[in-house]
Amino acid sequence: MSAIQARYFDGKSSAARETSLELDAQGVLRVRGEGIDCSWPLAEVRVSDRIGASRRYLDFPDGSKCETADNDGVDRMFAGQVPAASNLLPRLLHRWESGLRYALAAAAITVAAAVAAIFWGIPALAKQVAFALPASTESLLGRDALAALDHFIFKPSRLPPERQEALQKLHAAMLADLTAGRVGGGGYRLELRAGGRAGANAFALPAGIIVMTDELVALSKDDRELEAVLAHEIGHLRQRHILRHVLQDSVTVLLIAVTLGDLTSLTTLAAAAPTLLLQAKFSRDFEREADDFALGHLARRGISPEVFAAILQRMEDNRPDGKDAPDFLSSHPGTRERIERATAKR
Numbered sequence: 001m002s003a004i005q006a007r008y009f010d011g012k013s014s015a016a017r018e019t020s021l022e023l024d025a026q027g028v029l030r031v032r033g034e035g036i037d038c039s040w041p042l043a044e045v046r047v048s049d050r051i052g053a054s055r056r057y058l059d060f061p062d063g064s065k066c067e068t069a070d071n072d073g074v075d076r077m078f079a080g081q082v083p084a085a086s087n088l089l090p091r092l093l094h095r096w097e098s099g100l101r102y103a104l105a106a107a108a109i110t111v112a113a114a115v116a117a118i119f120w121g122i123p124a125l126a127k128q129v130a131f132a133l134p135a136s137t138e139s140l141l142g143r144d145a146l147a148a149l150d151h152f153i154f155k156p157s158r159l160p161p162e163r164q165e166a167l168q169k170l171h172a173a174m175l176a177d178l179t180a181g182r183v184g185g186g187g188y189r190l191e192l193r194a195g196g197r198a199g200a201n202a203f204a205l206p207a208g209i210i211v212m213t214d215e216l217v218a219l220s221k222d223d224r225e226l227e228a229v230l231a232h233e234i235g236h237l238r239q240r241h242i243l244r245h246v247l248q249d250s251v252t253v254l255l256i257a258v259t260l261g262d263l264t265s266l267t268t269l270a271a272a273a274p275t276l277l278l279q280a281k282f283s284r285d286f287e288r289e290a291d292d293f294a295l296g297h298l299a300r301r302g303i304s305p306e307v308f309a310a311i312l313q314r315m316e317d318n319r320p321d322g323k324d325a326p327d328f329l330s331s332h333p334g335t336r337e338r339i340e341r342a343t344a345k346r
């Protein structure tokens, strides 16, 4: 067997000396260099694990050691030795690190982990944060969101005071019903607004704020239809969908920005925050949750789900034109599917 070159440290000083290591037929390792000549049974020599191209260390019983870059030589030398179980992981690590196949597998796992984080990890995290957020923080967010919308989109409601009062009563009765049924629904408040380019619409904002537009009130044929829409929005509020959505989007943008090293998108994110609230395209899961809540409420009140289907259909038919119009129905994907679900629950 050919000798391998190594640097020898006597364990007493930091000085390194060039040596050669050679294994004889009896399994004895001979270390030779200037002023060095010692032999150790190979079984008594401890060798460090092979990890990539990093240097290996051979520890001798007297505290001296050798360092070598000749990984293959070391492997050949110790080939007859049975590896301890504890060596298996480092050996696997080495194999993974050195094989292109493994490198590709590692890359695929990284991408899959990032995708999983975006689809499952971030939503789960956003849910936790949304429910853990202090009430004071949430009410600030809600106040700011409403102020921004009042500034850019909405105008004060032009409904006659007695109509506004009637709608507030309807909303209060719903909350009382939810509380009585122990469904929970305290602290939600209804804000009536002229919708501007938001058209016939309703929104659930943070801090339990529901905005309903005059146009939606005009579009309805029956207050039970408005009750159905209110119940849907309450469903969003109960699950804190808007907060979760904004948190999810923000973290996703952050993750992508950091991954791509494109930090300019962060300024865009900050500037876009108020718009995010309005154009929130809730996932189908969120919509289903809100719909289920609305349908449950209607069932408890003995109101036909047809009522909900009817207002959904009329909103679909009256959706505002124009790209920048915040679009209630685009934020409510699959209107047809939802109408069918609603009517299937009869």
Ligand SMILES: [Zn+2]
Pocket: 232, 236, 282, 287, 290, 331, 332
């Ligand atoms: Zn919705």
